[in-house]
Amino acid sequence: MGIAERRERERQMRRQQILDAAKKVFSAKGFSGATIESIAEEAELSPATLYLYFKNKDELYASLNMKMLEVLKQKIEGVYQKKELSPEQKITALAEALYQVYEFDPLILINVLQFQSSEALRNLSPQLLEEIKTDSARALRTIAKIFEDGMRDEQFVQENPIALADIAWSLFGGLVLWEEGKRGFDLKKNYLKPTLQLGFEILRRGVKRQGNSG
Amino acid sequence: MGIAERRERERQMRRQQILDAAKKVFSAKGFSGATIESIAEEAELSPATLYLYFKNKDELYASLNMKMLEVLKQKIEGVYQKKELSPEQKITALAEALYQVYEFDPLILINVLQFQSSEALRNLSPQLLEEIKTDSARALRTIAKIFEDGMRDEQFVQENPIALADIAWSLFGGLVLWEEGKRGFDLKKNYLKPTLQLGFEILRRGVKRQGNSG
Amino acid sequence: MGIAERRERERQMRRQQILDAAKKVFSAKGFSGATIESIAEEAELSPATLYLYFKNKDELYASLNMKMLEVLKQKIEGVYQKKELSPEQKITALAEALYQVYEFDPLILINVLQFQSSEALRNLSPQLLEEIKTDSARALRTIAKIFEDGMRDEQFVQENPIALADIAWSLFGGLVLWEEGKRGFDLKKNYLKPTLQLGFEILRRGVKRQGNSG
Amino acid sequence: MGIAERRERERQMRRQQILDAAKKVFSAKGFSGATIESIAEEAELSPATLYLYFKNKDELYASLNMKMLEVLKQKIEGVYQKKELSPEQKITALAEALYQVYEFDPLILINVLQFQSSEALRNLSPQLLEEIKTDSARALRTIAKIFEDGMRDEQFVQENPIALADIAWSLFGGLVLWEEGKRGFDLKKNYLKPTLQLGFEILRRGVKRQGNSG
């Protein structure tokens, strides 16, 4: 048992070592720009070895994104857990949390967001696809619960909470990609933070029930 | 003179013929999946001919997107022009207009949105890049004016109108890509329309000044 | 007749205009590097027009070289004509004359020399090939006559004068190409002139009959 | 250890196998005429495999030429080593040795000589360029030493021995290319051997100090 355990532990370490290398390379060169060979080099392994841990390039990419997805999921859950915050405050906190994820590793986040709607999705193995789906759904579900809570308190307007979560998530993803794109044109400043805050502020105000006007 | 005119007309037609073919192929296979040869085949021309009209694959792709960008710009301006609508109503109308663009050609729209944040942007000729930039900026500016009008009427909260336009645009782009992505997982129904409407409804409510509460 | 003459004159001018452009471009980029389009551009004509004056790229190149060959031929004949010079002095003068040709247009001369042994020779039209052959033969023949004169005077050893001409010509061509090649390695100085002089000095001494030794 | 050795041996064999194929194809079709695919086919390998052994087409060509350069170098050194020969006799022997190299593989020799002054030189890796340069320089140096020896013995006139070596080498290269070129015109006989012998005979006589005349 000890041996099997050690084996497994070593295996996981190798896997992580590859993911770390992949992260560097994908971030620096994008999906098509990154070659298996360059990743292998970065990981100080042979290309063939990568295939012992990942079925193909797409899955390696996807696995990498999974990690980011998990970070996202945890951050979101972290916000939801904060009992001292009202649903409204949680929306504000969510913006902050998501921005922290961006700051933590902008390039990988962008990769994740681009990946979500890319052709590469179709080449994944069913298991991995399922895993991503489950994780995403769970993250979305957590956001939805914030809205649900607000509705239960009669603080928020009655709307489909999942749709609201989609909106919040899309707003975040859209802003990240759009700001990134704008920097493709110009190399101007990055306005993501204030815009994101404003966006979520609008969102917060938009879902809030209002006194007697409407 | 007649000859020169005819020449020019024919030239434009060829160009369009290529763009039509490219649209089909890019939509079906994505940017990397589409080969120059397949596009040429679709256009019933030789690959070399494509290079008489477009500098390279990236520029062909970009030109295609330009067309969509123009459609977007016009639709947005169409909404802005409607004098009978209040700023608030224009926001609702904007959601509708944008959805029509989506419906008109979902795949190209998705391409445009993906393109905005892709690596391909860097390979474009400065002119084309400038053109795209200008067009995007103008479209955004028009959206911003809707918000400005609302602020001037004291209907809307005072915020940076360009930032609000970025938010509206990102919400739209984010939702389109996210719904597309979800369909990569499941092949379920497409909830874009209602979600988009709800998103803009929230946005509308969010920017609206409120009676006396905050 | 006046009209036909003018036509012909104009035709020759166009031809020359193209040759001038070709010279520039071939010199700058070498044979494979130069494209018909770039030459046409330099000549301010369309690529198609070039084909009205030259059968193909090879023939254009060859015609260009022909011009240089003519210059060479004339220079060589100029040396031969100088009645005041002894055969020995003519050999020295030949080195000088050939070096002047090199100085006049090094790149085209190098092209000519490279062309002499290149694959391109095989694509030429029989007429042009014949023309080149005739011209070369004539130039060689003139050099040979210098040696013949020296032999007749019993100044030079009795050897096949054509072979001696081949040797003189090869020495010149070999040195030009070899010095050019050395400059491909290093960008050092160009030793062509003194080496060429020395080479022909050796040649002169080598063909000279000697007192009583042998 | 045995394994690593075998690996290395096999690797060298593969390399040689490719060089052999390249030699055939380059000789038959010249540099531009030869395609990587045709060479790969001749070597019974895939094109991609060639790139595991040679960085690109230019380097493959250059490596091939390197082999010939080595043969040349050895032949030349072989002549220099012959203690029983006087410097004068070595010049005669050099002509013979160089002709043997020609006979051994005329086409590759022609390639080498053409390569020396070609544009391809510029695309080589610095190492390879250096290697070629070193080898050439060494061969030239050896020729120069023959002349030096003759000068030391007061048999030869005092001239820069390196310049004399350049002259001998250029004479050889020039003659080979010129005779090759002449065969491009006519398919007549090949006069290289006697002309080369005569050329070096003249050279020998030309560098020899003479009794009391000048």
Place this chain on the structure above:
DNA sequence: AATGAATGAGCATTCATTCAT
């Protein structure tokens, strides 16, 4: 005479992936 337009044919190079060892 001149050319705008079109193209056929080509080609070096890349890279994800496999497999014997």
Place this chain on the structure above:
DNA sequence: AATGAATGAATGCTCATTCAT
């Protein structure tokens, strides 16, 4: 478990040349 070696399959792009007008 790890990898050196091999490759199949692609693909964007170039360019000499032709021809209708």
